[in-house]
Amino acid sequence: MHIFNNGKYKSLHAQQAGELAAIRSEVLKDKDFYPTYHLAPSTGLFNDPNGLVFDGQHYHIFAQWFPYDAIHGMKHWEHFVTSDFNIFHKADRLIPEQLFESHGCYSGGSILWQDKIVAFYTGNTRRSDDNQRVPHQNIAIFDKSGKLLEKRCILDRAPVGYTEHVRDPKPFITEDGKIRFVLGAQRENLTGTCLLYEMDDLDSLPKLLSEFAVQDVDNSNVFMWECPDLFQLADKTVFMWSPQGKRRERYRFQNNYHATYALGSLNGNRLQTEYIEELDYGFDFYAPQTVQHSECILFGWVGLPDITYPTDKFKWHSLLSLPRQLAIKNERIIQKPIVKLSHKQAVELTEKIAISNLDCSYLQIFPENEPLELNFFRNSQGQVLTVRYEKGLLTLDRTHTEQTELMAGFGSLRHCEIAHLVQLEIFFDRSVVEIFVNGGEKVLTSRFFIANRENIIESNRLLSAIVAQVQPIQIR
Numbered sequence: 001m002h003i004f005n006n007g008k009y010k011s012l013h014a015q016q017a018g019e020l021a022a023i024r025s026e027v028l029k030d031k032d033f034y035p036t037y038h039l040a041p042s043t044g045l046f047n048d049p050n051g052l053v054f055d056g057q058h059y060h061i062f063a064q065w066f067p068y069d070a071i072h073g074m075k076h077w078e079h080f081v082t083s084d085f086n087i088f089h090k091a092d093r094l095i096p097e098q099l100f101e102s103h104g105c106y107s108g109g110s111i112l113w114q115d116k117i118v119a120f121y122t123g124n125t126r127r128s129d130d131n132q133r134v135p136h137q138n139i140a141i142f143d144k145s146g147k148l149l150e151k152r153c154i155l156d157r158a159p160v161g162y163t164e165h166v167r168d169p170k171p172f173i174t175e176d177g178k179i180r181f182v183l184g185a186q187r188e189n190l191t192g193t194c195l196l197y198e199m200d201d202l203d204s205l206p207k208l209l210s211e212f213a214v215q216d217v218d219n220s221n222v223f224m225w226e227c228p229d230l231f232q233l234a235d236k237t238v239f240m241w242s243p244q245g246k247r248r249e250r251y252r253f254q255n256n257y258h259a260t261y262a263l264g265s266l267n268g269n270r271l272q273t274e275y276i277e278e279l280d281y282g283f284d285f286y287a288p289q290t291v292q293h294s295e296c297i298l299f300g301w302v303g304l305p306d307i308t309y310p311t312d313k314f315k316w317h318s319l320l321s322l323p324r325q326l327a328i329k330n331e332r333i334i335q336k337p338i339v340k341l342s343h344k345q346a347v348e349l350t351e352k353i354a355i356s357n358l359d360c361s362y363l364q365i366f367p368e369n370e371p372l373e374l375n376f377f378r379n380s381q382g383q384v385l386t387v388r389y390e391k392g393l394l395t396l397d398r399t400h401t402e403q404t405e406l407m408a409g410f411g412s413l414r415h416c417e418i419a420h421l422v423q424l425e426i427f428f429d430r431s432v433v434e435i436f437v438n439g440g441e442k443v444l445t446s447r448f449f450i451a452n453r454e455n456i457i458e459s460n461r462l463l464s465a466i467v468a469q470v471q472p473i474q475i476r
């Protein structure tokens, strides 16, 4: 075992006595923004959800994690186990300790294989002489209790024709019992793509079958595809990925990077696409991943690469989205959050109404397609979060909230075209808002920062609503 300890490339094995406890005490100083029912890091930074798998009884949910600070340093995998998405237990983590993961255990997915959880992930390494990145693809084998049994490298370089940006394997088991995985990649001509590998079993080496082709994708300017995922949803095949480099548009692709999906049918190693869309229209959503059991459930990262947040000073950064059940309606993906609600009550929204614990609550309204303006949490400094709907356009406005320079760099309005606004379901959790439109046809996921907020809603018109408390999660 190597104890990596080189600046931000420091593994948990190199922690000093009391070091994480001291960082945790900084996190606990954040009285305003740390969430109550979303999975967030105990210290440091979370990014992508990883390794999602159902082991027959429990879901295992991992997350990219840098424990020491709110920056992208040495990546570990934090590990949660749950059967109900409400009570979570921690289990063995992936900690960089081998040369094939010397600069971090990067993203990947898991399968259940012969009663073991097999996590496929990218070992980020850099050559010592010239610092050149060399991607390794590795596996880590856990038993169902979450104990790590073994790790090994299965590919120690990028394939010919591709750069060193080859990462994020997402495995699945084929109908004839083989293992396949999709892998995000950059071609030598600096365009983004996805590779498809196959293994007969865990003892054989992966064979590169081909690129996984997605028909009708506009790949202009796209230099990398991160975090691919390929799965079946009802009678459709879905390919989900996070392309980097897409040009921003007025009402679409409004962030620096995006999460997208293509839906259609498989034809060999190619998706015959019927529909392509962004998965989320909010300010902060990236690198989602799914797990299949009786339902297909998705988690995303409520955050984006290259963005700082006001909680960085408290030494924590980003979190995972709510789990969302995916389904298909009218040939599109719809997303429904999985949460436990209590204390449901009907309220009338008026010019101004106070709602206790609004900042950890669920709000449901039926705007009947009429123009709407709702202001939330206005504090004495005039900070406020606004949701507006007019002429077919839903807007989330965080202009009058605290933002870092990098957050504001991509504008402080996010839009989503909705021809008929029937229903809004809004989940607030301190500094996170997830808005599900028309039963999950569109979703907007965002961070927002209003300290000393008042739990009030101002509405431009009388509107009946339902509010409920969202049960906090427990991590044991």
Ligand code: FRU
Pocket: 047, 048, 064, 075, 106, 107, 108, 122, 167, 168, 226, 227, 286, 287, 305
């Ligand atoms: C996506 C990503 C992945 C990579 C991981 C590193 O956010 O850049 O491509 O594996 O994060 O933390």
